[in-house]
Amino acid sequence: MRVLLVDDEPAALERLSALLADASDVSIVGTARNGREAAQAIADLKPDLVLLDIQMPEASGLAVAAALPLDERPEIVFVTAFELYAADAFEVEAADYLLKPVRFDRLRQAIERARRRQALRAAAARAESALAAPADEDPDGFWVQVRTGFVRVPLADIDWIEAAKDYVLLHTATRSHIHRATMNALERKLNPAELTRVHRSAFVRPSRVKEVQRLGKGLISLMLQDGVSVAVGPSYVNAVTGRLALYQD
Template identity: 55%
Template sequence: MKVLIVDDEPLAIDRLADLLRNFEEVEVIGSSTNAARALDDIAALKPDLVLLDIQMPGGSGMALAADLPPEGRPEIIFVTAFENFAADAFAVDAADYLLKPVRFDRLRQAITRTKRRIDLCHSATPAGDQDDARYVQEFWVAAGSSQIRVGVDQIDWIEAAKDYVIFHTSMRSFLHRISMNALEASIDTRKLMRVHRSAFVRLSQIERLDRPARGVLNLVLRDGAIVQVGPSYVKAVQEQLALRS
């Protein structure tokens, strides 16, 4: 397993590299001290796994993980001194989330979990299953003082709310911190289609189409919600609905 370490603290890189020497199946192929350099190194070195700090000068590790293209994306283990990013980490499909100073037993657990994920992806499965493996299947969202699991298949539509999004399900709605672009990169848009820069909709939830004015297309959903289709999305939405008719 080829590993790239990304951290703005050289001592933290050295400590992780020392710990990783205890794993025969792990090869540290490089290190980066900022997100911009890390993006180039990931493209050039093609690691299987990136141990990624979150708060670094010049760019967030969380944003870097969200912006990685699905094709050839390495596994991500976040390594940070902060507990409060865990939900966001799993929203971008991180394999694990380690707190500094990293304990060897937790690192071993994280490496084992990551290797299992890699083996599953490489195992012989139908093409459709391989496609599904690239996408996030669930999100951990805040619910009062707790966090609960919301499956992507439960979500009927999504709307933007400043730095957050709102997941609307048949039972209730959930506020979650993630950007719309990060969502588009992490979910299967054949199931939840982006219809506006501020909205995704499950096409099977559309009850009817309304055209209240020239050039305006609204989607009326089964729960009564009305979602406007952005001008640049109209053609794609109409084509998808025609395929399903």
């Protein structure tokens, strides 16, 4: 995976470089120290992944990510010293959000998640020219297109769901599947007691939530049993905490 590092602090760039030296199948293709340099480096180098600071001169990391064309953007992992931007980071569909000082285990987890998302989106592009899927009228699952045809993914197997442009990623304990659907269509289909909408771009199975993490200013994220952290949108916080309280009861 080709990685671009963006941070206005030289020490932060050095730390990320040192951590990535121990990561497998990762190469650093460049660095940038402000928002303008970041946007230019992304356009010139076309990295697979950008480790992007948020508070920078010229333009913030959030502004850089929001301005990227959706059909050309790399995976984004924000790296910042501040928790308060977590909800904003996931609004621009970041793959992950790391707090400084970055730990190697969290960095590795973020890279693997970005790698998985990249592979799934590539599969979606290939699927555009394939045969149409069977009518998705199964109330207890999804028919998902794969290279050799279609497979059924039961709702009971899904731990959480995230939006990916015109598709959704159905995450199970063993693998992730990409499926063409809208979040609003899913909300009409899914039982909120089993898969609860926690963000405009995410659903989570309450029974898979291991920990509720408070991010400050009333914001929270959900740590799932496999270590994935899913941000809860500000407008969903009360409903999600209420749903989790009911589930625990």
